[in-house]
Amino acid sequence: MKKQIFAAVTALCLMATTTLFAQEAKPKVEPKTPPTAEQLAERQTERMTQRLNLTDAQAKQVYQLNLDQIKQMQAMREKMRQARMAQADKMKSILSTEQFMQWAQMQGPCPGQPGNGPQMKHGKKGPHHGDCPMAGKKNCPCKAQAADKK
Known part of the structure; x- marks a missing residue:
């Protein structure tokens, strides 16, 4: 009797594990490319248009202002990155x-270093x-x- 119960439990366990492994693996998600300045400005303008009930003329002006600001911020971010890299090069020589x-x-x-994005929540680090x-x-x-x- 014990052998029959053991055999039945073993068979159930095997079927359950087989079912788990038989499920399709999710396809790997390709890394997302960062949005362009135009895409960022468009999203920001759309949100403002909805929340503030902007007219078409206002939306066009707000889009241009948002685009200019985003481009300016990206240029400043790049300049800061280059300054950090220059400092690191000098420190390395010292x-x-x-x-x-x-x-x-x-x-x-x-900011912008590999491994510092949302994936850090899961404990993944860059190279x-x-x-x-x-x-x-x-x-x-x-x-x-x-x-x-x-």
Whole structure:
């Protein structure tokens, strides 16, 4: 009797696991490309048009203002990124590799760096440990340190 019950439970478990694994795997989602300045301005203008009941003439003017502001902000963001990279290059020439790594971690996350988006909620990190300001560069100390560990 015990053998029959055990066999029945085993069969049920096998069928349940088979059913779980038989489900189709979700296709991998390709990384999203960031929206263009025009797309951002369009979305922002649409929200403002709905909430503020803008006329067509107002919406066109607001769109142009939004577009100009977004482009200006993107230019400032790029300028800041270049300034951070220049500082990192200078620090790398002054500090030892260990000191540079400590300094890089002291800097905190940099906006726009790989691994700092919504995926961080799930504990995923980019290819670099910490928040390396040299991410993506040939002379990144993270790559050298990873090679030393191997």
